[in-house]
Amino acid sequence: MLLSGLPDRFPCSCQAGGFRRHLAPRQDAVWGEGEAMVPVGQHMANLRRKGGLGKDAERAAVRARQPAAVDEDWNCPWPLDWQRHYRVLADLVDADGVLPEIQPGVLFEGDDIGRWLERQKNPGTDVSTHQRRSLVGSLSCRTRPPARLGRVGNHAHRHP
Structure with a gap:
């Protein structure tokens, strides 16, 4: 899963969420081990912020489809x-x-x-x-x- 313009770790965030079938982790949630640890909770919190998917409305709509494929209410x-x-x-x-x-x-x-x-x-x-x-x-x-x-x-x- 790739979203252009987002941190390289975003695909891991979606994969971590997909493992649990939701994208509503606690903000302090992390995924992975050792140096590969990803702050998935913080990444998702950042994406939910106003403009978190990008300032261009068209691009943001395209980007929103990716997390919605994991959990349609990811930004509830x-x-x-x-x-x-x-x-x-x-x-x-x-x-x-x-x-x-x-x-x-x-x-x-x-x-x-x-x-x-x-x-x-x-x-x-x-x-x-x-x-x-x-x-x-x-x-x-x-x-x-x-x-x-x-x-x-x-x-x-x-x-x-």
Whole structure:
């Protein structure tokens, strides 16, 4: 993968992202070993900046197709941690055909994907329509209805 005018290491950035099927690494993420270490997180952050793909609009549009081939939402308007968690779980679905049960506390590269998944099921989660469609479509993640408060004796309790 080559993008003219971008750092020579950009192809490695895309290859690293392609390995994980997303281009939403933490900003401090690195890829490779020893002297071949590439700051893939910083490269991707630079590409997302205004003008990061070049000042010429036509050239920038051509360059944007390359990362979009790896992750169509590589430059999403929502938080990158949301995109990273989502893509990791979507990759599990792609590999296994179904999302396995993942409890809070299950970590993947330092991210608690179980906790993230649990939060997405709560009705108060603030996500865009596109994100909601992704959750329901790819992950079959539906939100739970808000819990109702009821009374039993003198104690309030939640109904599931």
